Amino acid sequence: MGRAHAANILAGKVPRLQLVAAAESDPVKLASLPGVRAFSSFDEMAASGLIDAVLIATPHFQHTSLGIQALKAGLHVLVEKPISVHKADAERLIAAHTRPNQVFAAMFNQRTDPYYIRLHELIHGGELGEVRRMNWIITNWFRTEHYYASGSWRATWAGEGGGILLNQCPHNLDLLQWLFGMPLRVRAFCRFGQYHDIEVEDDVTAYLEFPGGATGVFIASTGESPGSNRLEITAERGRVVLENDKIAYSRNDIPMSEFSRKSETSFSQPAATESLLVESNHGPQHIGVLKNFTDAILDGTPLLVAGAEGIRSLELANAMLLSTWTDSTVELPLDGKIYEKWLEGKIAGSKPKTRAKTFTSNDDFAKSFGR
Amino acid sequence: MGRAHAANILAGKVPRLQLVAAAESDPVKLASLPGVRAFSSFDEMAASGLIDAVLIATPHFQHTSLGIQALKAGLHVLVEKPISVHKADAERLIAAHTRPNQVFAAMFNQRTDPYYIRLHELIHGGELGEVRRMNWIITNWFRTEHYYASGSWRATWAGEGGGILLNQCPHNLDLLQWLFGMPLRVRAFCRFGQYHDIEVEDDVTAYLEFPGGATGVFIASTGESPGSNRLEITAERGRVVLENDKIAYSRNDIPMSEFSRKSETSFSQPAATESLLVESNHGPQHIGVLKNFTDAILDGTPLLVAGAEGIRSLELANAMLLSTWTDSTVELPLDGKIYEKWLEGKIAGSKPKTRAKTFTSNDDFAKSFGR
Numbered sequence: 001m002g003r004a005h006a007a008n009i010l011a012g013k014v015p016r017l018q019l020v021a022a023a024e025s026d027p028v029k030l031a032s033l034p035g036v037r038a039f040s041s042f043d044e045m046a047a048s049g050l051i052d053a054v055l056i057a058t059p060h061f062q063h064t065s066l067g068i069q070a071l072k073a074g075l076h077v078l079v080e081k082p083i084s085v086h087k088a089d090a091e092r093l094i095a096a097h098t099r100p101n102q103v104f105a106a107m108f109n110q111r112t113d114p115y116y117i118r119l120h121e122l123i124h125g126g127e128l129g130e131v132r133r134m135n136w137i138i139t140n141w142f143r144t145e146h147y148y149a150s151g152s153w154r155a156t157w158a159g160e161g162g163g164i165l166l167n168q169c170p171h172n173l174d175l176l177q178w179l180f181g182m183p184l185r186v187r188a189f190c191r192f193g194q195y196h197d198i199e200v201e202d203d204v205t206a207y208l209e210f211p212g213g214a215t216g217v218f219i220a221s222t223g224e225s226p227g228s229n230r231l232e233i234t235a236e237r238g239r240v241v242l243e244n245d246k247i248a249y250s251r252n253d254i255p256m257s258e259f260s261r262k263s264e265t266s267f268s269q270p271a272a273t274e275s276l277l278v279e280s281n282h283g284p285q286h287i288g289v290l291k292n293f294t295d296a297i298l299d300g301t302p303l304l305v306a307g308a309e310g311i312r313s314l315e316l317a318n319a320m321l322l323s324t325w326t327d328s329t330v331e332l333p334l335d336g337k338i339y340e341k342w343l344e345g346k347i348a349g350s351k352p353k354t355r356a357k358t359f360t361s362n363d364d365f366a367k368s369f370g371r
Numbered sequence: 372m373g374r375a376h377a378a379n380i381l382a383g384k385v386p387r388l389q390l391v392a393a394a395e396s397d398p399v400k401l402a403s404l405p406g407v408r409a410f411s412s413f414d415e416m417a418a419s420g421l422i423d424a425v426l427i428a429t430p431h432f433q434h435t436s437l438g439i440q441a442l443k444a445g446l447h448v449l450v451e452k453p454i455s456v457h458k459a460d461a462e463r464l465i466a467a468h469t470r471p472n473q474v475f476a477a478m479f480n481q482r483t484d485p486y487y488i489r490l491h492e493l494i495h496g497g498e499l500g501e502v503r504r505m506n507w508i509i510t511n512w513f514r515t516e517h518y519y520a521s522g523s524w525r526a527t528w529a530g531e532g533g534g535i536l537l538n539q540c541p542h543n544l545d546l547l548q549w550l551f552g553m554p555l556r557v558r559a560f561c562r563f564g565q566y567h568d569i570e571v572e573d574d575v576t577a578y579l580e581f582p583g584g585a586t587g588v589f590i591a592s593t594g595e596s597p598g599s600n601r602l603e604i605t606a607e608r609g610r611v612v613l614e615n616d617k618i619a620y621s622r623n624d625i626p627m628s629e630f631s632r633k634s635e636t637s638f639s640q641p642a643a644t645e646s647l648l649v650e651s652n653h654g655p656q657h658i659g660v661l662k663n664f665t666d667a668i669l670d671g672t673p674l675l676v677a678g679a680e681g682i683r684s685l686e687l688a689n690a691m692l693l694s695t696w697t698d699s700t701v702e703l704p705l706d707g708k709i710y711e712k713w714l715e716g717k718i719a720g721s722k723p724k725t726r727a728k729t730f731t732s733n734d735d736f737a738k739s740f741g742r
Contacts, residue, residue: 270596
């Protein structure tokens with residue numbers, strides 16, 4: 001991911017943002033960063049005086065430790081998702097952000113997608129009325145065994161701290177809480193190594209209950225092909241379905257519960273008007289977040305996603321795993337310390353993969369960005 | 372429902388089947404049955420010697436008692452869905468069917484729908500390979516408060532023994548088990564009076580685990596408008612979605628798990644061919660079942676749905692309620708006696724509705740048959 005960000009910045013796609021240094025020891029990766037000063041340690045780079053801001057795009061566990069270091073060094077920080085591996089770590093990271101003029105942001109690029117922005121407007125602008133149900137089937141995250149074998153750390157508790165919930169789904173979980181708010185409770189059914197020879201979860205079904213009585217289902221998998229990405233929202237004013245780059249809206253003339261109360265017949269239902277919203281593209285994505293980060297530093301522009309907001313998708317992911325491990329419903333807010341203990345237990349029993357291969361050149365990483 | 376069946380038979384839509392008698396005391400309903408001998412009690416009708424077979428279309432609780440009576444009287448029996456209100460009663464009913472030449476069938480008319488027949492062929496003919504997930508959102512069962520107020524017995528534990536799972540969803544639950552088999556365990560989240568002033572469930576989310584590792588989600592509601600009816604099946608050979616009178620099939624050239632194991636890249640996936648299957652209609656439905664029942668009696672034709680099969684949809688419904696009441700996962704087969712105890716407790720606390728109205732002539736019952 002760091003390489004993709006570096007390429008965007010070096011190509012001048014983010015005005016006023018310069019890539020001047022990188023903490024990277026791999027000579028292959030450094031070769032793709034002409035003119036960039038290389039540091040073999042993050043410490044040295046942070047203390048070099050060369051940089052004002054840092055983008056942390058490392059393995060997940062380091063997001064917390066490097067993030068804290070960078071914040072303490074007074075740097076502006078943009079951290080890749082997930083901002084940490086578990087809630088207690090995220091709290092430590094957020095607590096290190098104490099300076100009022102220091103910008104701390106998180107790379108939730110899908111917040112720049114006009115489709116999700118439209119859904120957010122429909123819900124939070126009041127058009128839809130009360131949301132009663134959400135159902136997100138996001139199973140188009142297919143990954144091969146080769147992917148999981150591409151690093152001995154990959155898809156291990158010690159190496160990544162989780163599977164699809166930590167690696168592929170942070171965007172979806174962030175959008176879920178952005179659109180619908182945080183649930184009150186989570187009952188999830190994760191399956192570990194269901195489709196692949198891995199120790200972490202590659203298949204998830206979660207049931208959510210929100211304040212006010214709305215319910216939700218979230219389904220994710222890296223084992224299904226072709227997979228689906230279908231988000232259905234049931235609200236008093238009607239039904240909205242985002243699928244295949246279209247938002248289909250069935251708008252009730254009368255909100256459904258009001259109609260139910262007032263109707264003088266048993267089998268009638270509100271008249272509805274159908275419309276189809278299509279956006280011309282999926283927005284600026286990573287470049288949009290980089291621009292916003294830059295503008296926040298230079299001009300005080302409000303952040304699209306403050307770093308502290310990154311704790312919510314993490315809390316959802318942690319709650320889904322904890323619910324599975326404890327075979328019970330998890331009430332939110334989650335106790336981060338309890339989750340940390342559970343995760344430490346998993347890490348203690350974690351084994352690096354022996355069948356690890358190296359990445360081959362036929363791997364196109366750009367294909368890994370699901371929508 | 373009895374009136375609709377009677378009208379079909381009287382109109383001659385079922386060759387070789389004659390409606391000669393009815394146990395019905397309501398003079399309004401009797402007026403619509405010209406030439407049919409009316410009995411004020413089922414006993415008398417069963418003993419009259421006038422009839423060879425009986426169709427039981429009464430309130431749910433009577434399906435068992437009248438069914439047993441009819442079977443013991445040596446009549447051929449076709450019972451409306453659900454065959455009973457709970458599993459223990461269904462076992463009693465099924466146990467009363469002892470004569471080898473006596474036909475005992477259940478009115479699961481949606482088994483005659485070419486769409487579901489096609490799905491059954493795709494799964495059981497082997498085309499799809501192993502099914503990995505099913506997701507059925509069947510929320511187009513919208514009912515108004517007026518509907519629930521249309522009888523003091525309606526949507527009460529004492530009067531119906533359940534809500535959407537017993538009244539609207541038996542067809543869907545029957546199709547679910549017909550297509551995918553019975554799950555090993557059920558974890559459900561029913562909501563009681565979520566949308567209406569009723570004591571039974573009008574909103575359900577259930578998570579299912581099947582033998583072999585497939586999972587499922589079943590979502591139903593009578594509170595949502597416009598609601599959805601979307602059945603997604605993920606199998607090794609691809610994805611099948613039944614929605615809006617179309618079956619969309621994305622067929623993988625290579626089964627997904629085989630592709631995953633053999634691929635030499637991380638982010639590729641099997642090539643898929645899209646096809647769309649559209650049937651010309653929804654089949655003969657109730658008339659088809661009546662014809663099949665007649666043919667079974669006269670010619671020994673195999674039944675579309677043997678009465679005994681009706682226990683499965685009931686067991687699913689019961690398990691979903693029991694899981695909610697006990698806030699835990701229910702293993703199948705369910706212990707019918709335990710469920711009966713729980714239901715008796717609900718019935719003991721059940722109250723007839725005081726706001727009951729009578730049905731008005733603007734109610735078109737035909738609108739109540741969801742697909």
